[in-house]
Amino acid sequence: MKRTPVYNWHMAHGATMVAFNGWEMPLYYHGITEEHLHTRRSASLFDLGHMGRIAVHGQDSLDFINWLTPAAFNDAQPGDVFYSFLLDEAGHTIDDITIYVGRETQMLVVNAGNHDEALAWILEKAKGWKSITIEDKSFTWSMMALQGPSSGKIIMSLPDAESAKSLPYYKFMTFKKCDRWPEMIISATGYTGEHGYELYMPCDSALKVWEVLMDAGAGGIVAPAGLGARDSLRLEAAMPLYGHELNNNTTPLEAGLRKFIDFKKSDFIGRDALCAVEQSGEPKQKLVGFEMNQRGPVPRPGMKVLSFTGEPLGEITSGIFSPTLQKNIGMAYITSPETKVGQEIHLDIRGRNYPAIIVKRPFYKRMK
Amino acid sequence: MDSIPYDMKFLKTHEWAKKDGSLIIVGVTDYAVEQLNREIVYVELPEVGCLLKKEESFGLIDAVKAASDLYAPMSGKVVETNTEAMVNAAIVGEYPQNTGWLIKIDPSNPAEWDDLLSPAKYKALIESGEAH
Numbered sequence: 001m002k003r004t005p006v007y008n009w010h011m012a013h014g015a016t017m018v019a020f021n022g023w024e025m026p027l028y029y030h031g032i033t034e035e036h037l038h039t040r041r042s043a044s045l046f047d048l049g050h051m052g053r054i055a056v057h058g059q060d061s062l063d064f065i066n067w068l069t070p071a072a073f074n075d076a077q078p079g080d081v082f083y084s085f086l087l088d089e090a091g092h093t094i095d096d097i098t099i100y101v102g103r104e105t106q107m108l109v110v111n112a113g114n115h116d117e118a119l120a121w122i123l124e125k126a127k128g129w130k131s132i133t134i135e136d137k138s139f140t141w142s143m144m145a146l147q148g149p150s151s152g153k154i155i156m157s158l159p160d161a162e163s164a165k166s167l168p169y170y171k172f173m174t175f176k177k178c179d180r181w182p183e184m185i186i187s188a189t190g191y192t193g194e195h196g197y198e199l200y201m202p203c204d205s206a207l208k209v210w211e212v213l214m215d216a217g218a219g220g221i222v223a224p225a226g227l228g229a230r231d232s233l234r235l236e237a238a239m240p241l242y243g244h245e246l247n248n249n250t251t252p253l254e255a256g257l258r259k260f261i262d263f264k265k266s267d268f269i270g271r272d273a274l275c276a277v278e279q280s281g282e283p284k285q286k287l288v289g290f291e292m293n294q295r296g297p298v299p300r301p302g303m304k305v306l307s308f309t310g311e312p313l314g315e316i317t318s319g320i321f322s323p324t325l326q327k328n329i330g331m332a333y334i335t336s337p338e339t340k341v342g343q344e345i346h347l348d349i350r351g352r353n354y355p356a357i358i359v360k361r362p363f364y365k366r367m368k
Numbered sequence: 369m370d371s372i373p374y375d376m377k378f379l380k381t382h383e384w385a386k387k388d389g390s391l392i393i394v395g396v397t398d399y400a401v402e403q404l405n406r407e408i409v410y411v412e413l414p415e416v417g418c419l420l421k422k423e424e425s426f427g428l429i430d431a432v433k434a435a436s437d438l439y440a441p442m443s444g445k446v447v448e449t450n451t452e453a454m455v456n457a458a459i460v461g462e463y464p465q466n467t468g469w470l471i472k473i474d475p476s477n478p479a480e481w482d483d484l485l486s487p488a489k490y491k492a493l494i495e496s497g498e499a500h
Contacts, residue, residue: 016405031407032432228433295454297410297430321409321432350428350435 004049193237
């Protein structure tokens with residue numbers, strides 16, 4: 001089992017650990033609900049050392065990524081972050097990723113569970129590109145996320161704090177190594193629906209950065225949060241999770257992520273297949289959000305969705321009791337294209353039917 | 369584990385039973401909710417009047433991460449359900465052996481009481497590490 005540089009800190013702070021894609025990660029420290037609500041109210045620090053970090057070097061690296069992914073890369077500038085996908089030729093999702101745009105080095109952040117497949121795919125596709133070299137930095141660099149309305153205050157403890165604090169959404173900065181600080185990348189990104197940052201640094205300084213951020217938010221402003229809260233936060237924000245809303249049998253179009261596909265580009269892997277889906281009208285299934293307005297058991301992935309007359313409609317991909325909304329919410333793939341917001345559906349939970357309503361996503365939107 | 373009352377008996381599926389006159393009060397054990405990190409979000413209980421068979425499922429408790437079936441320690445008729453626990457499932461997480469009780473049964477075969485695990489046997493079960 002792999003461990004991040006912050007592993008010993010988690011153990012010393014009473015974390016309940018869980019095996020997650022070959023990594024031993026904190027599920028929670030005190031409780032998932034408490035950590036979830038603290039993130040919405042103040043700020044939380046998440047260890048993301050398990051995620052994969054792959055650097056693509058070379059003068060053609062921008063062109064390579066532009067072809068490798070459907071991101072709107074034609075006017076990409078150094079300092080931009082893109083949410084995108086690795087697609088196969090059928091338009092199916094190998095992974096959902098973020099791309100950090102540099103001059104001659106691009107960084108791709110991939111899911112821990114897809115690290116090996118994503119790396120193999122990128123290496124394979126880079127074969128025809130002479131100037132490109134691929135470097136897996138997953139085990140030399142680490143990563144953490146500071147999320148929540150108070151995260152701006154806490155980031156002020158870092159070098160060149162003003163510029164870090166005022167980073168626009170989906171932009172990043174690189175901080176050079178100095179006496180007090182390691183080399184670091186900070187982006188205004190996250191997976192919680194809150195204002196926040198993701199930070200990257202060499203593994204040997206990750207624990208130090210973690211402790212500095214914890215100290216900067218001492219007195220209850222910042223608290224550590226585990227993967228349990230990370231999942232419930234992203235679900236309230238209706239962000240997709242690979243293996244749930246996305247998989248290697250699903251296109252981003254079905255997941256409702258069309259705005260991340262740049263059809264204006266003349267070529268990217270999977271473009272022809274996605275164009276064919278577009279031309280045929282509706283994708284074969286679509287992702288919807290639902291909520292249960294009456295009390296009921298928690299809807300869980302894999303449970304069936306029925307029409308209110310009992311016809312099979314699809315399957316739940318994610319579901320929780322929402323700590324913020326105090327009701328059950330979830331997402332599901334539905335095969336019926338006429339399904340609309342406001343429509344009543346039934347959920348088959350452990351052999352009994354419970355009513356739910358299709359609602360707009362996200363379930364939770366922060367006040368700006 | 370200091371929270372195994374001497375006047376309760378148990379199923380190995382972590383339900384407790386306690387005598388209340390001729391009735392039996394049923395709940396889930398402190399150990400069981402501790403395994404769920406006490407984050408109970410929903411409790412589903414049978415209707416009053418429902419007939420239960422020993423070790424048959426009578427409802428479920430749902431925690432943040434997983435749901436668990438509930439099993440009847442004894443056969444009999446459900447004469448009362450804890451409506452407070454249905455409205456505010458958190459009390460089952462906080463006080464599972466007290467105000468977080470679940471149902472009261474009028475037992476049809478009081479001799480089944482003798483088949484239940486004693487506090488000492490239940491303690492041994494959870495300390496053996498074989499409990500789930």
